[in-house]
Amino acid sequence: MSLIAAEHLAVRLGGREVLHHVDLSIDAGEIVTIVGPNGSGKSTLLRALLGVVQPSKGRITRKPGLRIGYVPQKLHIDPTMPMPVARFLSLPERQSAQDMAQALERVGLPDVLHQDMTTLSGGQFQRVLLARALLSRPDILILDEATAGLDQPGTAAFYRLIEDVRRDLGCAVLSVSHDLHVVMSASDRVICLNGHICCSGAPHVVRNAPEYRALFGHGTGGAFALYQHEHDHDHDHDHEGHAHAG
C-alpha cells in the first residue's frame, strides 16, 4: 500500500479550481518532486495532502498511522513568543536531550540548542525545521519550497542533506520546488504540475517531455547538466582519483 495517495483530486480556492483530476501516490522510500510554474497549485496539492485544505472532489488516503515530517516554506514566529530551539524541537511531542542533539548534529547545527529561533539565519532556520521534522521519525518528509530563502550553494547543500537523510532513515520524500536543476536529478520521479498533472516520470523522461518543455522552455537543460556535474564531483570524495569524472 502506498503511504499517501490522491484520487481524482480537485481543490477550489476562492471560487477558482486550483487543482483538477490529480491522481498521485507516493510509495515508501521514494523521492518525488513536484515542479510547476507559479500558481500551478504545487503548494495547494501539498496542503491538500496534509489535510489543511479540503478537496472539492476526489479523496486523499493516508496509510493508517502515517507519520509526516513537514518542512514549510517559511515559518513566522511572532516576536512576542519566546521560542528556544530546544523547545521548538520538542513540539508537539517531547523529545529527549540526546535525540535533539543528534538531530541537530545530523543537519549540521550542533551548537544552537539554547539559542532563540529568531536569532538563527535563514539557512540555520530551515535546518532546524528539518531537524524537527526528522525527530518525529517520519515515514514521509514533505518539503514545501524548503530552500526558497537560500542561495544556490545553500540549496544544493540542503538537498544533499535530504538525500543523506533518505539513505539513512529510508523515509519517502515529497518536495515542491522551482529549483528545477538542483532538485530533479536527486528525484526518483518528477511530477510536472499545472492545475493538473502534465507529465510525470523519471527526471530524464520529464526533462525531454514536450509538456515540460512547453512550461519551462529549453533553457533549464544546461543548468540541469551543470548540477549533475557538481553532484558527481561531490560524491568523488568517497573514492579519490576519479575527481571530475562527470
Next chain:
Amino acid sequence: MLDDFLLRALLAGLMVALAAGPLGCFVVWRRMAYFGDATAHAALLGVALALGFALNLYLGIVIVALAMAMTVAALAGRGWAMDTTLGVLAHSALACGLVAVSYLPGVRVDLTSYLFGDILAVSRADLGIIALGAGAVLALLIWRWRALLTATLSEDLAHAAGIDPARERLVLTVALAIVVAVSLKIVGALLIAAMLIIPAAAARNLARGPEAMALGAIGCGALAVWGGLQLSLAQDTPSGPSIVMVAAGLFLVTTLGRAVLQKRSTR
C-alpha cells in the same frame, strides 16, 4: 476563615490571575488583543440578559461572551477586515449592554461595579464559581498545551502532526468566555482584556520560553491583584483600575529592565 471580605477578594483575584496568565499569553501570541476586548465588552450584555431573564449572572455572561467570540471567529474566517470588524463588534456590544442595562430597574446604580469591578463585594458563592471557572480554564490549557502551542506557531505544522487547529481555536474561545465571566466582578467589563494582555506582556520581557512566559504572567497578574487591592483599600479607589494600574507599572519595570540588560550585553 472565608468570612473576611479582604481574604475573599484576594483569593478571587489570585484565581483569576491563575487562569488569565496563560490564556493571556495565547491572546498576545495570536494577536487576539482586540478579540479579547470584544468578548469582554459583550459581558455587559450578558449581565443585562441574566438580570432580565432571572438567569444566573455567570451563565448569562458565558452565553453572551461565547456567542460574541464565535461570531468574531466566524467573520474572521470569511476574510472580513478583522481590525474593523472587531472595532465595530467591541463597541456595539458595549453600547448595547449599556442601553440594555438601563432598562432594568435598580441596576443603573451598580453600573460602575460591572464596568470597573467590585472585588470587595465578592461573596462566598462568587468565590466558589470563580474557583470552578478558573480551575476549568487552567486544566483545559494544561491538557491542550502542546497542541495549542503547535497550532499557534503554525496551522500547517499542526495539521502535519495530526492536530486540528480549528479545535484548538475553539478551546481558546471557550476558555476566553469563561475567563471573561469570572473576571467581571474583579476588574470589570472595560478592563478584563487588560488582565489578559498586560501580565503576559510584562512576562515576555523576562521569559526565555513559552512556559516561563505563562508562569511569569501568572506571577505578574498575582502581584498586580495584591498591589491593586492594597491601593484600592488605602485610597478607596475602584478595584479594577487599581489592579490594572499596578500591572501596567510591572510592565514598565520589566520593559525598562530588559532594555538596560540588553544595553549592557551589547556594550
